[in-house]
Amino acid sequence: MARPHAAALLEDAYTNRKAALFAARGWGTRIVPSTGYGSTAQLRLFGRVLFTRGRPEDEPEEDTYAARLRSVELETRGWRAFFATPAVDEPVTIRVNERIVTTRTDRGGYIDLVVRGHGLAPGWHRVFLDSPRAQPIDVPVVVVGSTVTHGIISDIDDTVITTSLPRPMIAAWNTFVRSEGARRPVPGMATMYRELLASQPDAPVVYLSTGAWNTAPQLTRFLDRSGYPAGPMLLTDWGPTNTGWFRSGQEHKRAQLHRLARELPNVRWLLVGDDGQHDPGIYGEFAARRPDRVRGIAIRELTAGEQVLSHVIPLATDDIAPTPRERLEVPVARGPDGYDLLERVRGIWEQDARVRTLREYASSVVTDVDDPPEYLVDGPDER
Numbered sequence: 302m303a304r305p306h307a308a309a310l311l312e313d314a315y316t317n318r319k320a321a322l323f324a325a326r327g328w329g330t331r332i333v334p335s336t337g338y339g340s341t342a343q344l345r346l347f348g349r350v351l352f353t354r355g356r357p358e359d360e361p362e363e364d365t366y367a368a369r370l371r372s373v374e375l376e377t378r379g380w381r382a383f384f385a386t387p388a389v390d391e392p393v394t395i396r397v398n399e400r401i402v403t404t405r406t407d408r409g410g411y412i413d414l415v416v417r418g419h420g421l422a423p424g425w426h427r428v429f430l431d432s433p434r435a436q437p438i439d440v441p442v443v444v445v446g447s448t449v450t451h452g453i454i455s456d457i458d459d460t461v462i463t464t465s466l467p468r469p470m471i472a473a474w475n476t477f478v479r480s481e482g483a484r485r486p487v488p489g490m491a492t493m494y495r496e497l498l499a500s501q502p503d504a505p506v507v508y509l510s511t512g513a514w515n516t517a518p519q520l521t522r523f524l525d526r527s528g529y530p531a532g533p534m535l536l537t538d539w540g541p542t543n544t545g546w547f548r549s550g551q552e553h554k555r556a557q558l559h560r561l562a563r564e565l566p567n568v569r570w571l572l573v574g575d576d577g578q579h580d581p582g583i584y585g586e587f588a589a590r591r592p593d594r595v596r597g598i599a600i601r602e603l604t605a606g607e608q609v610l611s612h613v614i615p616l617a618t619d620d621i622a623p624t625p626r627e628r629l630e631v632p633v634a635r636g637p638d639g640y641d642l643l644e645r646v647r648g649i650w651e652q653d654a655r656v657r658t659l660r661e662y663a664s665s666v667v668t669d670v671d672d673p674p675e676y677l678v679d680g681p682d683e684r
Contacts, residue, residue, distance in 0.1 A: 489639025511550030
């Protein structure tokens with residue numbers, strides 16, 4: 302095995318030093334919950350274990366997911382989230398239904414675990430995470446049924462929340478100084494998601510971002526308060542890795558898109574992003590390679606001022622480096638906000654519903670023909 306990068310070795314040494322100091326002072330740990338997802342065959346579960354002042358028995362008696370999320374948010378708000386000390390190699394026990402699974406946290410205190418044979422029906426459920434030095438916590442997970450064909454993958458920064466990323470100074474201000482309540486939702490995006498889910502209530506919503514896992518509690522509460530549908534977040538761990546000083550956010554998005562395509566093969570996704578970073582190129586590349594997994598692409602167009610704050614010049618990223626739109630086999634919709642996009646993506650979202658209606662009609666009227674016409678059986682091209 303290759304030697305870890307020097308940056309990772311330095312970070313590990315610093316983390317271990319702090320952890321030993323806190324453990325000697327009698328500090329306990331806290332499990333930071335995060336929503337999981339999966340199919341009827343397997344679940345993907347997330348969490349993080351951090352050192353916290355006090356002991357598990359000092360925790361409040363009301364220990365619901367919402368109460369724990371609020372408690373974590375208060376303790377790790379703003380800059381504190383990036384200086385929290387992870388509990389490395391900490392044992393964690395997961396109880397899913399009647400099944401018990403054990404694992405250990407990684408060098409960042411995280412768990413990202415796949416549990417197979419869980420026995421949960423489609424829908425929302427609770428799983429339980431426990432660790433020796435922490436209070437147990439119940440965590441929500443969504444199980445996507447095998448008959449679900451619709452889903453939404455949404456970017457976060459400048460798509461559902463205005464943060465003007467990735468310009469370093471603005472990003473630092475929003476992350477380290479401003480409170481979560483000072484951020485603003487993008488107009489109409491929550492309305493668009495709710496309207497689309499009204500016709501497909503079982504469709505999963507996955508929030509895919511290059512943002513840091515450290516901000517997950519704050520982002521979860523922001524999305525909930527702003528009216529966005531609940532769903533898992535796939536974020537990144539900022540900082541040194543075993544291969545370099547920083548991980549690639551673009552590669553993170555590409556990898557997660559392909560993983561979702563493998564894990565939920567019946568779902569065709571509406572990919573929602575903005576033109577201020579790399580979403581058009583990443584989504585276009587994925588759609589060109591996997592058109593069978595993409596329902597359509599919806600891009601929120603930033604204003605010239607937002608483009609300047611995002612990457613200095615007042616042009617969209619795909620105007621600088623055009624995506625192969627002419628080769629895409631999926632529709633692309635663009636608009637300045639959720640209200641405008643809703644009118645453009647509604648037909649894309651409802652396409653399969655019209656096809657299914659035609660098939661049901663064909664099967665009901667063509668009952669005495671051994672070889673019915675192909676157009677009645679297969680319906681129009683679903684591509």
